[in-house]
Amino acid sequence: xxxxxAYIRERPRKWKDFLAHNLNLDIRKYKRNLKKLNRGGLxxxxxxxxxALFPSLFAPYxxxxxxIPYEAPSTAHLLGTNDIGNDILSELVYGAxxxxxxxxxxxxxxxLIGLMIGLFSGYFRGTPDExxxxxxxxxxxxxxxxxxxxxxxxxxxSIWILILVLGLLSWESIARVVRSKTLxxxxxxxxxxxxxxxxxxxxIMVSDIFPNLIHVLLPKFMLATASAMISxxxxxxLGLGDxxxxxxxxxxxxxxxxGGFIRDMWWWYLPPGICITLCVMFIALMGFGFEGREKENGxxxxxxx
Amino acid sequence: MNALLEVKxxxxxxxxxxxxxxxxxxxxxxxxxxxxxxxxxxxxxLALVGETGCGKSVVAHAIMRLLPPESRxxxxxxxxxxxxxxxxxxxxxxxxxxxxxxxxxxxxxxLNPVYSIGHQLAEPLRIHGxxxxxxxxxxxxxxxKEKVWREKEEKNEKGLKMRKNNFSNVARVLKRMxxxxxxxYMGYYxxxxxxxxxxxxxxxxxxxxxxxxxxxxxxxxxxxxxxVAELEIELKRLKEKSExxxxxxxxxxxxxxxxxxxxxxxxxxxIVEIADPSSLxxxxxxPYTQGLLNSLPERGFVPIPGSSPPxxxxxxxxxxxxxxxxxxxxxxxxxxxxxxxxxxAVRCFLCL
Amino acid sequence: MSEVIKxxxxxxxxxxxxxxxxxxxxxxxxxxxxxxxxxxxxYVSETVMEELRAEMGLNMPLYNQFTAYIGDLLRxxxxxxxxxxxxxxxxxxxxxxxxxLFVGVSVLLGTVLGTLLGAxxxxxxxxxxxxxxxxxxxxxxxxxxxxxxxxxLEIFAFKLGLFPFKGFYDIPTPExxxxxxxxxxxxxxxxxxxxxxxxxxxxxxxxxGQLYALYARAKGLYDTAILFRHVMxxxxxxxxxxxxxxxxxxxxGALFTEIVFSLxxxxxxxxxxxxxxDYPVLQGSFLVIAxxxxxxxxxxxxxxAVADPRVRRPA
Numbered sequence: 001x002x003x004x005x006a007y008i009r010e011r012p013r014k015w016k017d018f019l020a021h022n023l024n025l026d027i028r029k030y031k032r033n034l035k036k037l038n039r040g041g042l043x044x045x046x047x048x049x050x051x052a053l054f055p056s057l058f059a060p061y062x063x064x065x066x067x068i069p070y071e072a073p074s075t076a077h078l079l080g081t082n083d084i085g086n087d088i089l090s091e092l093v094y095g096a097x098x099x100x101x102x103x104x105x106x107x108x109x110x111x112l113i114g115l116m117i118g119l120f121s122g123y124f125r126g127t128p129d130e131x132x133x134x135x136x137x138x139x140x141x142x143x144x145x146x147x148x149x150x151x152x153x154x155x156x157x158s159i160w161i162l163i164l165v166l167g168l169l170s171w172e173s174i175a176r177v178v179r180s181k182t183l184x185x186x187x188x189x190x191x192x193x194x195x196x197x198x199x200x201x202x203x204i205m206v207s208d209i210f211p212n213l214i215h216v217l218l219p220k221f222m223l224a225t226a227s228a229m230i231s232x233x234x235x236x237x238l239g240l241g242d243x244x245x246x247x248x249x250x251x252x253x254x255x256x257x258x259g260g261f262i263r264d265m266w267w268w269y270l271p272p273g274i275c276i277t278l279c280v281m282f283i284a285l286m287g288f289g290f291e292g293r294e295k296e297n298g299x300x301x302x303x304x305x
Numbered sequence: 306m307n308a309l310l311e312v313k314x315x316x317x318x319x320x321x322x323x324x325x326x327x328x329x330x331x332x333x334x335x336x337x338x339x340x341x342x343x344x345x346x347x348x349x350x351l352a353l354v355g356e357t358g359c360g361k362s363v364v365a366h367a368i369m370r371l372l373p374p375e376s377r378x379x380x381x382x383x384x385x386x387x388x389x390x391x392x393x394x395x396x397x398x399x400x401x402x403x404x405x406x407x408x409x410x411x412x413x414x415x416l417n418p419v420y421s422i423g424h425q426l427a428e429p430l431r432i433h434g435x436x437x438x439x440x441x442x443x444x445x446x447x448x449x450k451e452k453v454w455r456e457k458e459e460k461n462e463k464g465l466k467m468r469k470n471n472f473s474n475v476a477r478v479l480k481r482m483x484x485x486x487x488x489x490y491m492g493y494y495x496x497x498x499x500x501x502x503x504x505x506x507x508x509x510x511x512x513x514x515x516x517x518x519x520x521x522x523x524x525x526x527x528x529x530x531x532x533v534a535e536l537e538i539e540l541k542r543l544k545e546k547s548e549x550x551x552x553x554x555x556x557x558x559x560x561x562x563x564x565x566x567x568x569x570x571x572x573x574x575x576i577v578e579i580a581d582p583s584s585l586x587x588x589x590x591x592p593y594t595q596g597l598l599n600s601l602p603e604r605g606f607v608p609i610p611g612s613s614p615p616x617x618x619x620x621x622x623x624x625x626x627x628x629x630x631x632x633x634x635x636x637x638x639x640x641x642x643x644x645x646x647x648x649x650a651v652r653c654f655l656c657l
Numbered sequence: 658m659s660e661v662i663k664x665x666x667x668x669x670x671x672x673x674x675x676x677x678x679x680x681x682x683x684x685x686x687x688x689x690x691x692x693x694x695x696x697x698x699x700y701v702s703e704t705v706m707e708e709l710r711a712e713m714g715l716n717m718p719l720y721n722q723f724t725a726y727i728g729d730l731l732r733x734x735x736x737x738x739x740x741x742x743x744x745x746x747x748x749x750x751x752x753x754x755x756x757x758l759f760v761g762v763s764v765l766l767g768t769v770l771g772t773l774l775g776a777x778x779x780x781x782x783x784x785x786x787x788x789x790x791x792x793x794x795x796x797x798x799x800x801x802x803x804x805x806x807x808x809x810l811e812i813f814a815f816k817l818g819l820f821p822f823k824g825f826y827d828i829p830t831p832e833x834x835x836x837x838x839x840x841x842x843x844x845x846x847x848x849x850x851x852x853x854x855x856x857x858x859x860x861x862x863x864x865x866g867q868l869y870a871l872y873a874r875a876k877g878l879y880d881t882a883i884l885f886r887h888v889m890x891x892x893x894x895x896x897x898x899x900x901x902x903x904x905x906x907x908x909x910g911a912l913f914t915e916i917v918f919s920l921x922x923x924x925x926x927x928x929x930x931x932x933x934x935d936y937p938v939l940q941g942s943f944l945v946i947a948x949x950x951x952x953x954x955x956x957x958x959x960x961x962a963v964a965d966p967r968v969r970r971p972a
Contacts, residue, residue: 134667141671141954143905145912146927146946147678150939153931154686154693226799233801234913238931252804256917261807264815273804281799288795369875374782394880402877409875414868418967419890432877494966510876 045282048275052097059090063246070263079267082251083258091246092271098247099276102163102232103283107224109167111174111217118178119205119213123186133179140172145231152240159242162235166228174220181216185209222287226280233276248272308344308383309550310368310518315341315380317363317372335617337363339574340380342643345518350544350551352561352582354597355571356613361554362410364571365520368552369407370397384518403433406511410523412503416495422506423491426478427471429513478509482539501532508539512547519543520552525560533560540564558601562586570594573613573624580649590649590656592629623653631655668955675947679940680726690715695739696935735944736937740930745941748926753945756922760911763842767849767907768900774850775857776892780865780884791858797851803913806844810917813840823919841918848910849903856899860892867891894965901957905950 051058060078061067066085073080079088121132151157151165185191186209194204233249235241239257241250255261255269317338338360345351353361366372368382370389382389384405389397406429409415416425472491479487482505495503504524511519521540525533537560543549544564555561561568562582570578570591578591589595596609611628614620620627626636635654643652683693691710695701701709710716714725729735735745775794778787797805813819821827826834864870865888873883915924923942930938 134663134670137667138670138674140902141668141951142675142678143908143946143950145906145909146943149927149931150682150943153934153936153939154682154688230799230801234803234909237801237803237913238916238928240931249801252801256807261811264811266811269807273801273807277796277800277804281796284799285795371871371874398877398879400877401875407872407875409868409872411868415872417869417873417887417891419894419965420887421966428878429876496967 042282042286044278045286048096048100048279048282051093052100055093055097059087059093061087061090063087063091063094065090070259070265072265073267079271080265082254082260082268088251088268088271091251092248092275095246095248095251095272096275096279098159098245099229099232099249099279102159102166102247103225103229105163106166106170106228106232107221109164110169110171110224110228111221113168114171114174114220115178115210115213115217117171118175119182119209121175122179122182123201123205123209125183129179132175136172136175139169144169145234148231148235149238149240152235152238157240157242159245159247162232162240162242166231170224170227170231174217174224177216177220178213181213182209185212219287222283226284226287229276229280229283248276252276307346309347309349309385310345310552311381311383312344312364312368313342313381313383315364315367315382316378317360317367318377319373320375320377335615336619337376337574337616338367339619341571341574341576342380343569343576343579345550345552347517348544348548348550350553350564350566352553352555352565352568353571354555354558354561354568356556356597358613358616359571360574360616361556361571362522365407365522365552365554368520369401369405371407399433402429402511402516403514404516405518405520406514406516407520407522408507408511408524410526412507413495413500415507416503418494418496420494421491422493422495422498423472423475423488425495426475426491426506426510426513429510430471430474433514475509475513478513482509501528501535504528504532504536505539508536508543512543512549515547516549518550518552520554522554523556524553525555525557533557537563558586558597570597573619574616575624575652576643576650577625577652578650579643580651584649590651591625591653592631592655593625596628664958668951671951672948675944675951676727676730677723679944680723682940683936684715684719684722693936694736696933696937735941738935738938740933740935741938745937748938749923749941749945752921752923752926755920756911756915756924759838759841759845759915759920759922760908762838763845763911764849764904764907766842767846768853770846771850771853772857772889772893772896775854776861776884776889778854779858779861779892780881780888794851794854797847798855801913802844802848802910803917805848806841806914806917809840809844841914841920844914845907845911848914849907852903852906853896853900856896857892860895861888864888864892890964894961897957897961897964901950901954904953905946908946908950 063086065087067077067081067087069081069083069085071077071081071085077087077089079092082088082091117132117136121129147169148165152162155161155165157165191204191208194208232241232247233252236247236249237253237256239253241247241253243250249272251272252269255265255272259265260268315338316336318336341360341364343351353364355361363372367376367378368384368389370378370392372378378390380390384400389400392400416422475491476487479490484490484505490498490502490506495506498506508524524536524540528536540551540553541564544551551564553561553565565582568580568582568585569576570585570593572593578585578589578594580590585594586598589598593609596607598604599607600609609628614624614627621640622638623629623632623636623641626632629636633655639654641652641654643650684690686693689706691706691713694713694715695709714722717725733746735749737743738745738748741748771794774790778790781787814821820840821837826837861884865884867888869891870883870888873887874880878886911922912924912927914920915922916928919925923946926938927942929935930942
């Protein structure tokens with residue numbers, strides 16, 4: 001009862017409390033300040049999201065339209081133009097879509113794989129658990145970025161392969177978390193009663209366990225998105241990105257390799273870098289926020305028992 | 306007999322929801338302890354009883370000044386002529402563990418899992434050993450003790466010299482507590498031992514420096530019958546052998562009856578009755594004390610109806626009146642004071 | 658005991674997987690395996706290619722190829738780089754020392770800095786400064802390492818001219834090397850510190866609510882003494898494993914930093930190999946890095962067993 005009430009009371013403040021729970025900061029006293037920051041963070045992330053969804057509303061030109069190359073910022077080109085004369089601001093706006101897409105798509109893949117492996121090994125326990133978790137541990141040790149580099153070098157990736165590779169290689173921590181949570185949930189009364197009533201394992205997993213995993217999955221998904229975006233940017237920097245789809249990482253890499261850096265054109269290399277950092281940070285903060293909430297809920301659950 | 310510890314009008318409130326009750330509304334501040342006054346004489350055992358959440362532990366932590374920073378503590382706690390609440394953190398640190406020490410209710414969690422028992426037991430010696438030179442009295446006392454020990458040691462163990470004085474002290478204390486081979490146990494870690502064993506280690510650590518006051522915060526909680534009996538023996542020996550006053554906090558009335566010299570009953574953050582155990586258990590005055598005693602298994606297992614009020618919004622008038630079988634109109638309107646009469650005190654309009 | 662066996666088995670499996678992956682890449686990836694094994698941009702005639710195919714045993718069944726490959730590995734033969742005209746093992750040996758020095762120094766500094774600051778920040782009550790530092794480290798951990806390196810290079814080397822912007826040294830004296838390494842090491846230290854800071858902070862916040870911390874206070878320990886004597890040791894236990902898993906990540910970060918600062922270590926080697934499609938070098942680098950990470954993890958497991966008495970409980 002108590003918990004339900006608390007939940008209802010908290011519900012309307014959900015968005016405001018994002019950062020409040022972030023990283024377990026003892027923030028009660030500073031709530032007002034944080035709310036400001038928090039709103040700002042969420043607002044900016046939404047801004048990036050809108051950029052990614054409707055780039056044509058914000059970009060002054062098409063990203064492939066050509067002007068005079070290497071131009072400094074002016075009223076016509078707020079962030080100047082690059083080596084082949086594309087408007088950098090437009091590129092930046094269109095890049096949001098690609099960067100975010102890579103992040104979210106590969107995070108979806110890894111979350112899905114992690115969910116399935118974790119759910120199976122947590123629910124069935126015993127030998128499947130031993131095998132799957134053993135496999136997870138084995139994969140966890142292999143360093144991801146070098147592996148992706150070597151795969152990228154052999155495959156000359158399109159953006160889809162990049163998404164797939166990033167997604168396929170970062171599910172381990174999700175699987176672990178899901179497994180431990182599943183182990184907890186499967187011992188709860190409602191799962192036991194569902195088992196007694198003879199529902200199939202599949203049914204129990206989908207309708208009883210999965211809904212309770214969402215709290216754990218959401219922060220993990222956010223953090224996976226953040227790290228996938230950084231990985232994509234890093235790979236692009238090495239020239240392993242998809243040149244036909246200009247993400248922020250590719251822009252930054254071009255700025256570095258095609259003279260933006262040497263010519264001191266800060267308006268070329270600074271904006272994509274800052275965009276990546278900020279965007280990743282907001283996503284990660286949201287993830288931390290969910291994680292903090294989850295911890296708090298967990299604690300309360302223990303207390304009420 | 307002069308008072309060792311004198312608590313006057315102690316008030317503890319928590320801001321925000323960080324207190325251990327947890328589910329208060331955030332903006333309301335809960336008052337956990339409400340004008341609590343009592344005193345402990347030297348070598349006396351005062352028991353503080355009451356149901357869970359009535360603020361007993363808060364009192365204990367307030368004396369040690371261990372409450373979280375969100376708490377507001379008012380009143381005075383006089384210990385050896387000093388008001389503990391006005392001491393600087395540095396002075397307080399010197400008192401903790403040396404003059405006043407505490408035994409927590411969950412021994413397995415109170416011991417640090419990554420240090421060996423010996424290390425942790427020697428810690429009070431190590432911490433306060435550095436200050437030995439400063440206090441003259443302490444030094445003399447210590448020297449006297451050391452002399453006695455040395456004589457004993459030379460006699461018994463033909464001058465066996467330990468590498469570290471601290472560790473030999475620890476071993477001695479453990480031996481005194483009935484551990485046959487203390488050196489083996491000193492190498493153990495808390496996770497290797499049972500809860501009862503850890504409890505004894507904890508008591509050993511807390512009594513290592515012969516403090517003047519020991520606060521035992523629900524030491525019997527979570528232990529099974531045999532362990533409680535063992536603990537009782539332990540505490541009794543502590544009482545008899547050393548010159549220590551004990552503030553015993555417990556909800557186990559039988560345990561309290563066997564150990565305490567005086568008993569204070571707490572309800573909803575207030576002391577409702579103080580008396581010596583024999584008169585309290587035989588002739589309880591306050592309706593709450595009566596209710597508590599009636600809820601004991603040997604007295605018929607009759608629970609008190611209702612539950613304790615939330616600390617954030619205590620009822621008007623007498624705090625016990627919603628559950629009191631004898632309540633009158635006055636009880637709902639006015640808040641009774643703690644009144645003393647021939648050696649016992651009670652907070653009730655009806656019991657005078 | 659069965660835990661130990663399980664762990665050993667897992668490490669063996671990881672090792673096997675790494676080696677197998679390395680073996681499989683050139684043979685399974687699209688394109689001619691010979692090309693994949695010698696590097697794409699090497700121009701050789703048809704006849705030479707066939708000779709090479711026979712020489713490398715690519716006509717043999719896969720099983721034989723695998724045993725031959727393992728044999729090569731045992732002799733530290735990682736193939737031959739046709740770009741650099743020298744055996745890969747040789748090339749790696751030349752470069753890896755610098756990278757290990759670079760990574761070692763920065764990870765050490767970063768770990769010390771990050772854990773200490775993180776512990777302190779988690780221990781002390783929440784103040785504005787504390788929160789600011791915390792957000793600073795979150796921002797650092799969210800910055801792609803090479804962007805941070807670029808910024809530092811731009812500001813401190815180009816704009817302010819305080820530090821050189823290229824290479825490990827002009828003249829190989831310790832002072833000169835330190836002077837050259839200062840910026841890249843700072844970048845990597847910050848990067849590694851930011852990760853440690855966040856983990857340690859969370860860990861300390863969790864631990865400081867534990868009863869033993871309160872008990873330490875009750876024993877009469879000073880505030881910071883509780884942190885350093887009691888809480889830190891408990892809080893750093895999870896750090897050990899996380900740190901080991903992070904080694905791979907930090908290694909990659911170091912690669913990017915090397916590229917930006919044109920340091921002649923593994924990073925630039927890999928970068929050049931990617932551009933030149935020098936597959937043998939890439940494979941060799943992957944193998945070496947993966948094995949380093951594997952070793953780090955094993956070390957962490959050993960360390961954990963020593964540090965945590967709960968693991969080595971007598972039966």
